[in-house]
Amino acid sequence: MNKIADRLQSAxxxxxxxxxxxxxxxxNIRLVAVSKTKPVEDIRTAYEAGQRAFGENYAQEAHDKANQLADFEAIEWHYIGPIQSNKTKILANSMDWxxxxxxxxxxxxLHEQRDPHRQPLNVLIQVNLDEEESKSGVSDQEVLPLAQAIIQLERLKLRGIMAIPQKSESFEQQRxxxxxxxACFQALKSQYPQVDTLSMGMSGDLEAAIxxxxxMVRIGSAIFGPRN
Incomplete structure (x- = not known):
């Protein structure tokens, strides 16, 4: 087996x-292989090893890769980076999540620009409960109002919450x-029972997240190797 397939199996x-x-x-746990900055050949290798969900952080790169790998019908694209208003159009129809x-x-x-003939775009609300200024995301008080707005948009499907908590080497602090x-996820789920996805956890805090x-967990360099 090749290195990517070996690392994927290890993950x-x-x-x-x-x-x-x-x-x-x-x-009950889905792995999103974070392929940002990696060539499409690496994604093909992981796909051929059985991986289906891939995460990208940059809108144009995500769009381009989705087009280049359009022949892989079962591939699932997740956008996991910050979103600028002028980039929603290229994400609306190239991403699955x-x-x-x-x-x-x-x-x-995203709703207005999603092709109405396609399945609704799966979306998560990003939360920033540690209130880090360097990260995007809403507070816990803002989750339900935003969810209420999303629920009204028929070309979007609200699936849950995503978070990138404050980095810590302490397992107790991570937990x-x-x-x-x-707790924020459960509050959302109590209002919208269809919510089923809690995306949190990367290589450094995987155990605490699980x-x-x-x-849903997001792993990159542990599968594709260090980024250049």
Whole structure:
């Protein structure tokens, strides 16, 4: 097997072991392979090894890769970067998921620009519960009003919450941050039972995220190698 396939298998093995440790089912956790800045050849390799969901951080790059790999019908594209208003048009029809909705304006633009003949675009609300100025996302008080606005847009499908908590080397602090996100997710789910996705956790905080109930994790360099 090649290096990418080996690393991909290692990532799934790690998710499985952590899930077992905390009494979760690995079948309830989806892995998004973060392929930003990586060539399409690497994505093809991961796809051929069985991976289907890929995450991109830059709108034009995401759009271009989706076009280049349009022959892979089962591929699933997740946009996980900040969204500028002038980039919504190229994301609306090239992505399957947009995980970083933090403004009603962005949601409305994606809705208006999504092809009505396509399936609704899956979206997550990005939260920033640690209130880091360098990161996008809404506060816990802003989640439900934004959700209410998104629910009205028939070309979007609200699936849940995404978070990138404050970086910490402390496992206890990581769990504390993820527990706040989980509480926010449960509050959203209590209002909208169709919500089913909690996207949180990367290579450095994977265990804490799964321990606190992540249903989707995002792993990049551990699969594709260090970024240039």
């Amino acid at each position: 799934y093995d790690k998710i499985g072991l952590i899930s077992q440790k905390y009494g979760n089912s690995i079948s 947009v995980q970083t909705i933090d403004r009603e304006k962005i949601a409305r633009r 504390k941050s993820f527990a706040k996100v989980q 321990a606190e109930g992540a249903t």
